[in-house]
Amino acid sequence: MFEVLGARAIDDIGNIGQFGRFCWQTTAACLRGCWNHKTYPLVWAQMHIIGVRSVPVIMITGAFVGMTLAVQAYDQLKAMGFEERLGVLINISVVKELGPVLAAVMLAGRVGGALTAELGTMNVTEQIDAVRSIGTDPIWYLVAPRVMACLLLTPFLIIYADLLGILGGFFVGVKQLGINNWAYWSFSASGVELWDVVVGIIKGLFFGGAIAVISCYKGFTCKEGAQGVGQACTEAFVSSFISILVLDFVLAVMFKAIYNTFWPFRSLVG
Amino acid sequence: MNTQNQTTQERRDSAPQGSNDILAARNVTKRFGPHLVLDNVSLSIERGKTTVVIGPSGCGKTVLIKHLIVLLRPTSGEVYFNDSRIDNLSEQDLNEVRTRFGFLFQGGALFDSLSVFENIVFPIRQHNRVKDWSHVEDIVKSKLAMVGLDGFQNYYPANLSGGQRKRVALARAIALNPEVLLYDEPTTGLDPIRSDVINELVLKLQRELGVTTVVVTHDMTSAYKIADRIIMLHNGKIVADGDADHIRNHPHPVVQQFINGQVGEDDLAILRMTGTASQTQFLPRDFEA
Numbered sequence: 001m002f003e004v005l006g007a008r009a010i011d012d013i014g015n016i017g018q019f020g021r022f023c024w025q026t027t028a029a030c031l032r033g034c035w036n037h038k039t040y041p042l043v044w045a046q047m048h049i050i051g052v053r054s055v056p057v058i059m060i061t062g063a064f065v066g067m068t069l070a071v072q073a074y075d076q077l078k079a080m081g082f083e084e085r086l087g088v089l090i091n092i093s094v095v096k097e098l099g100p101v102l103a104a105v106m107l108a109g110r111v112g113g114a115l116t117a118e119l120g121t122m123n124v125t126e127q128i129d130a131v132r133s134i135g136t137d138p139i140w141y142l143v144a145p146r147v148m149a150c151l152l153l154t155p156f157l158i159i160y161a162d163l164l165g166i167l168g169g170f171f172v173g174v175k176q177l178g179i180n181n182w183a184y185w186s187f188s189a190s191g192v193e194l195w196d197v198v199v200g201i202i203k204g205l206f207f208g209g210a211i212a213v214i215s216c217y218k219g220f221t222c223k224e225g226a227q228g229v230g231q232a233c234t235e236a237f238v239s240s241f242i243s244i245l246v247l248d249f250v251l252a253v254m255f256k257a258i259y260n261t262f263w264p265f266r267s268l269v270g
Numbered sequence: 271m272n273t274q275n276q277t278t279q280e281r282r283d284s285a286p287q288g289s290n291d292i293l294a295a296r297n298v299t300k301r302f303g304p305h306l307v308l309d310n311v312s313l314s315i316e317r318g319k320t321t322v323v324i325g326p327s328g329c330g331k332t333v334l335i336k337h338l339i340v341l342l343r344p345t346s347g348e349v350y351f352n353d354s355r356i357d358n359l360s361e362q363d364l365n366e367v368r369t370r371f372g373f374l375f376q377g378g379a380l381f382d383s384l385s386v387f388e389n390i391v392f393p394i395r396q397h398n399r400v401k402d403w404s405h406v407e408d409i410v411k412s413k414l415a416m417v418g419l420d421g422f423q424n425y426y427p428a429n430l431s432g433g434q435r436k437r438v439a440l441a442r443a444i445a446l447n448p449e450v451l452l453y454d455e456p457t458t459g460l461d462p463i464r465s466d467v468i469n470e471l472v473l474k475l476q477r478e479l480g481v482t483t484v485v486v487t488h489d490m491t492s493a494y495k496i497a498d499r500i501i502m503l504h505n506g507k508i509v510a511d512g513d514a515d516h517i518r519n520h521p522h523p524v525v526q527q528f529i530n531g532q533v534g535e536d537d538l539a540i541l542r543m544t545g546t547a548s549q550t551q552f553l554p555r556d557f558e559a
Contacts, residue, residue, distance in 0.1 A: 127380075127381055130381070133371065135364075137365060
């Protein structure tokens with residue numbers, strides 16, 4: 001048993017090292033790519049695939065998050081006589097946590113799966129080796145544009161998710177449940193600060209980078225055959241999802257510490 | 271006579287690298303985990319000649335050819351190109367070296383998302399080999415004409431047959447006018463006529479471009495037709511090295527079995543162990559409820 005555990009531990013350490021090396025190579029390729037005009041059309045093409053085509057699904061996600069929050073929270077707040085504060089609850093949840101996290105999870109499923117499947121298929125059909133045999137760095141040609149596109153566009157997609165989440169919450173809270181329009185927005189404005197919105201958007205940068213790097217890595221290292229590609233896609237989604245949650249926690253702690261350093265505590269209920 | 275011929279021919283393996291050798295592998299060993307694929311292989315490839323590496327499936331032919339362009343790095347040993355060691359170069363330095371090679375992959379490895387035109391332009395664009403981009407269409411046309419596929423510029427790989435895909439891949443491999451062309455199983459999966467088309471292309475490109483050619487194959491018809499020299503690999507080791515006649519008359523039983531397509535005693539023993547036809551076939555009673 002110890003032998004098996006030891007072998008597995010060595011294997012895992014090897015994989016972590018390999019992933020670390022891949023991240024380093026990707027960072028170097030992205031930095032090199034910033035000064036190489038040949039990278040721009042590649043990034044542009046990926047921005048269309050990753051960003052533009054994800055807008056509808058991200059908007060739908062955001063809208064339903066806002067609407068569901070309104071439906072779930074209304075009764076509890078009404079029982080306490082706080083129903084006019086529904087806006088602040090929905091909006092701060094959406095811009096700070098649910099918008100970024102759920103948009104990133106949707107992206108991990110839509111974009112991450114596609115990236116792994118595409119690069120995994122290229123790997124098993126020797127297309128990645130073909131890129132290398134031509135004398136082109138496959139990390140620069142295949143990974144860097146995808147990572148850059150994800151890094152650049154995830155924050156924008158999160159803005160879309162936030163907007164639709166806020167509108168969804170407004171629609172259910174004000175139009176369906178009859179909360180006073182002025183009170184709804186006035187409490188929201190007093191409770192949600194620019195800081196909260198910026199925190200959500202900055203999280204998007206990290207989430208986007210993590211999704212792209214993990215998905216590309218899984219594609220580059222996937223095993224032979226259809227089963228290998230399928231397994232790589234599953235692993236890419238699970239790993240991306242877990243890293244989104246872990247990053248979200250770490251960033252929440254970090255940003256809270258930064259906020260508390262410069263600004264006093266504020267209560268949303270007081 | 272055979273033994274003497276064998277001694278003379280196989281001495282080339284260990285001979286020091288001459289100025290006429292463009293590529294050389296020295297004591298190359300490759301392991302994938304516990305599995306030994308190449309076992310201390312040494313060979314040199316003569317400039318301007320066609321060298322064919324033969325051997326049964328899984329003997330390490332593809333692994334060997336990938337070492338020559340350092341798509342795989344040896345576990346131990348060295349690889350030389352034009353007398354310079356290349357297996358220890360960084361990937362960035364290797365990129366420059368690789369532009370002097372053309373590699374035809376077994377399945378073609380054309381980029382699915384790019385058209386035939388874009389596939390052939392890809393290496394040219396990556397390495398800025400064209401000063402006047404208005405001529406690029408003519409260049410692609412000439413490369414495709416060389417493999418007999420002019421007019422297919424706007425096709426996508428999915429719309430091509432297996433043979434056409436390999437020919438387009440060949441056009442892409444010669445896009446940068448390489449010094450060395452490496453072919454990994456160029457005739458596998460093709461019918462005999464398409465295979466011969468590829469053989470003729472290999473000969474034509476070698477003749478017209480003067481490139482050094484290394485072909486990995488298990489197709490003996492193809493090997494005899496195109497080879498100046500044939501190397502046989504078995505269980506990760508070179509067991510025979512010489513011209514077609516030398517290989518035909520080689521005394522090693524493994525070589526004779528392979529070139530004549532005869533199953534070996536070991537394989538037959540395995541087949542016998544799996545049982546008789548009556549034991550291995552399903553009978554109607556097996557499907558009764």
